[in-house]
Amino acid sequence: MSKILYIVGSILLLHAGYSSFEFHQLLKTTHHSSTDSGLPSDIIIEVLVGIVVLVAGSLSSIEIPNFLSVDNEVIHPDHKYLKPIEMSKATAEFEKLKINPFAELETRIEFIDIVNKRKEYAKWSGQEVEEK
Amino acid sequence: MxxxxxxxxxxxxxxxxxxxxxxxxxxxxxxxxxxxxxxxxxxxxxxxxxxxxxxxxxxxxxxxxxxxxxxxxxxxxxxxxxxxxxxxxxxxxxxxxxxxxxxxxxxxDPDEMNLSRRLTSFSRKRANGSESFINNLIFYLDLNPSDLKSWGELGSQYSKVGNYEKSVYCYKEILLREPFAYNIFYLVGLEYYHWFLQADLNNNNKDKKDKVLEAVELLSQARNHFLRSIEISESYKKGWEGVYAVSNVKEFNDRIGGKWGQVKEVKKFLADGDKLRELSKSKIESI
Known part of the structure; x- marks a missing residue:
């Protein structure tokens, strides 16, 4: 959708620019000054419409992207553009992701028992556990 | 990618x-x-x-x-x-x-507090590991009381040795700084629930009114903290499971309902439990 708006907006602005060029060429050949009459209103309106369409296109391109959960499941956000204002609903995304913003208070990597964790992995993978 | x-x-x-x-x-x-x-x-x-x-x-x-x-x-x-x-x-x-x-x-460098925090964990390997680790964490938290991760670790260690009252205190210290940490609300609820189980197990005179009211209060606190966790995040499954667990302690409910069912606090607790049981069950199934 946003791409279509970008294209339409750009075409409108280019067309308005070319129309303005042609208008000034016409004034030159008829020896009129552009300050006498100014740009025709249809060109001004075309420029304004083109800008509005471009802005709409850029706003609609701001979408919340999909994300990957810890279990490699692609999660599509429930809301396309903005998160819900209500916190209880906004946090639903973290539960789908299986990582919440307060997870580090629970995981506490600085206190990891690295030796035991390595033993657990070695046991699982069938490696020899070297006692030090 | x-x-x-x-x-x-x-x-x-x-x-x-x-x-x-x-x-x-x-x-x-x-x-x-x-x-x-x-x-x-x-x-x-x-x-x-x-x-x-x-x-x-x-x-x-x-x-x-x-x-x-x-x-x-x-x-x-x-x-x-x-x-x-x-x-x-x-x-x-x-x-x-x-x-x-x-x-x-x-x-x-003694000023490097993050490293001192790691240093406390080495005492885990000693003979009286948990006790020594807890003492080191307390010493460290005296120096750096705003370290939330250490409060969390201390809470976890107290929980391991069955001192649930102090574990609750430690986790609540985190909530003072992070009032929306719903996973910590869940942990507080869990510790209250463990505390209730411990108190109920140690309570030989199970029919004494003050003991019953104390147990009801612990379960209510557990339930309230689980409810707070799902108030912040309504799709937090662990929170709903906690609510279901505290509203589905059948043996305890039957025991207090028979003799103390007319006491105001007990009556309210049982009525709330009935409402929450079905709600939490359906939520867990839907999540």
Whole structure:
């Protein structure tokens, strides 16, 4: 959708620019000054419409992207553009992701028992556990 | 590729890989290796390198861990970075098994509080591990009372030794600074529930009114904290499971309902439990 708006907006602005060029060429050949009459209103309106369409296109391109959960499941956000204002609903995304913003208070990597964790992995993978 | 990068960065930041199963660790390591460094910013590259260090250390890929550590040491000032010193200490502890060298790195400067925090954990290996670890954490928290992770660890250690009252206190300290940490509300609820089970088990005179009211109060506190966790995040499954557990203690409910069912507090507790049981059950099924 946003791409279509970008294209339409750009075409409108280019067309308005070319129309303005042609208008000034016409004034030159008829020896009129552009300050006498100014740009025709249809060109001004075309420029304004083109800008509005471009802005709409850029706003609609701001979408919340999909994300990957810890279990490699692609999660599509429930809301396309903005998160819900209500916190209880906004946090639903973290539960789908299986990582919440307060997870580090629970995981506490600085206190990891690295030796035991390595033993657990070695046991699982069938490696020899070297006692030090 | 962007999806994978975002996922790995989130894993690195949150530290959830610590609770990964060996299978998950192995898969995560392969994902990091498959990602490469194309299109990553410098910060992302070094964040993922740190994650790779941890994962390779946990999966016993010591050479790979050393290579990651060397790259980090080359890039950053090891004398100033506590984060790098922590990684060096972990490597020495895990691979070389040299506890003395590992602690020496952590002891160099008493002002480096993050390293002092790690230093407390070495007491776990002593004969009276838990007690010694708890004393060290208390000493550390006296010096640095705003360290939320240490409060969390202290709460966890108190829970392991069955001192649920103090565990609740520690987790509540976190909530003072992080009032929306719904996972911590769940932990507080869980500790209240464990406290109730312990009190009920130790209560020989099960028909005494003040003991019954005390148990009801503990269960109510547990339920309220579980409810607060799902108030903040309505799709938090653990919170709903907690609510279901405290509203479904059949033996206790039958026991107090028979003799003390007309006492105001007990009556309210049982009525609330009936309402919450069905609601929590349906929510758990839907999530």
């Amino acid at each position: 962007t999806l994978l990068k975002t996922k790995l960065l989130k894993i690195a930041k949150s530290g959830v890989f610590q609770d990964f199963t060996p299978q998950q660790l192995s898969e995560t390591r392969e994902e990091i290796l498959s990602l490469g460094t194309d299109g990553l910013t410098t910060v992302e590259v070094y964040t993922l390198l740190e994650l790779q260090f941890y994962i390779s250390l946990l999966t016993n890929h010591d050479v790979e861990a050393k290579a990651c550590l060397d790259r980090l040491v080359d890039q950053f000032d090891t004398e100033k970075s506590q984060r790098i010193k922590l990684l060096q200490s972990l490597y020495l502890e895990a691979v070389a098994g040299d506890e003395k060298k590992a602690t020496d790195i952590l002891c160099r």
